[in-house]
Amino acid sequence: MTAPALPPLQWDVFCQVIDNYGDIGVCWRLASQLAARGQRVRLWVDDASALAWMAPAGHPGVELRRWGGEMPAAHEAAPDVLVEAFGCEIPETFLAWAVGRAQGQRQPVWINLEYLSAEGFVERNHRLPSLIMSGPAAGWTRWFFYPGFTPATGGLLRESGLLDQRPPGFAAAWRAGQPAAATHPQRWMSLFCYEPAALPALLAQAIRPGTTHTRLLVTPGRATLAVQAALATLPAEHGPLQLQFLAPTDQQGFDDLLWASDFNAVRGEDSLVRALWAGKALVWHIYPQDDNAHHAKLAAFLDWLQAPASLRDFHAAWNGIPGHGPLTIPDDETLAEWSACVQAARARLAQQTDLVGQLVGFIAEKR
Structure with missing residues (x-):
């Protein structure tokens, strides 16, 4: 679907960067994709340090501002x-x-961009208004906008042409450029995680003689x-485990890593979405969360x-959810099943309007 002009x-x-890199990662993708559509963006952030390596070239149309810093000058746009x-x-x-x-003019369209979830409340609360009752903006309206996985939500961040950016043979070419290439077939697995309960079990199985050779690409x-x-x-x-x-x-390099790997371990929000677009297991x-929410x-x-039982069990073990069996490294047949599952999900997502396209449409509607 095409968003309105x-x-x-x-x-x-x-x-606000709470911890890790997901907050600034999502916000930078949002800002740069808006700018790519001709919009002007001021990104106010309390800790922009990660952008030094995440987006060193910046993006035309995106201006970084310090959270709590000076207000825009009189000649700058409201x-x-x-x-x-x-x-x-x-x-x-x-x-x-x-x-x-804004005196004498229309109120800006105020969006509360929420966390990503597949839970049912997302569809119920998406696009709902909230009247501001106090503070300098009392009387203004704020709109809840929920990213999500279904057509009744705000969709996911996806830049134009993303699914066609990497040609056939990309993974092989990318791997050939990595150091210390092995002479035997390898399974390539990327690792971007917190401290998974089952990580020691994964490594213990990966070093066991006779196990499929694995190149484990470990993020910093x-x-x-x-x-x-x-x-x-x-x-x-x-043994058969090679660590890198x-x-x-x-962000482009991280996406390349996901597209070139056979199996991606991701965390948080931004990397999950990027792994879905990569279409690999x-x-x-x-x-x-403390309350296990x-x-x-x-x-x-x-x-x-629509994850198969084996993928559900792996997730439970990886996340330390009690009541499930120990983690087992997938064999080639299981890994192929997981990849097919992700590719089917990607195909469903590709039929939906992306998050920025939906935001643009929503703003056009409210203005």
Whole structure:
């Protein structure tokens, strides 16, 4: 579906980096995809340090601003659209300035861009209004906008032409450029995770003699630390497991990693969506919550994915959900089944309008 045409507007997107890289990763993709459609974006962020390696070249039309910093000058555009990502609260100083700039004119369209989930409440709450009752913007309306996996939600971030960007043979060419290429067939697995309960079991099976040779591509940060901690409890000889510890890479490089691997272990929100677009077998390490609310969120996602029982069991073990058996590395037949499952889900998603396209349509409707 094609989104309605929208003249260039001024978007002010607000992002607070709670931890890890998902917050800024999602917000940067959003901002850059809006700019690619001719929109002007000011991205207000409290910690932009990760963009030094995530998006070192920046993007035309996206301007970084410091959270809580100086207000735009008198000659700069007032906001046409406000976006607060993941429930962050727009600073009252900015709202007061925006209200002052809007005197006698229409209110900016104010979007609360929520977290991604496959749970039923997403469809029920998507596009609902909320009247602001207090503060400098009292009387304004904020709209809830929920990313999601079904046509009744806001969709997922997907830049134009994404599914056609990598030609046939891309994975083989990418692997040939990696260091210390093995002379025997390998299964390539990327690892972007927190500290999975079953990671030591995965490594223990991967080093066992007679196991399928595996190249484990370990992303920097928590995944690297988790692997190093697990290896300290295992034999020094890794047998059929070949470890490759990666340096930080930009978003394009991370996508290449996912598209070139046979099996992707991802975490949080941004990398899950990118792994779905890559169309390879995946396991999602969902962000853990103290009250185990993430268990229901994971179950809803697996239901939408139409995951086979073996993939559900692997997810349960990977995420430390009790009541399930131990983790077992998939054989080639199982891995092919998982890949087919993800590719079928990708095909369903590709029929839906992407998140930015839906946002643009929503703004055109409300203006």
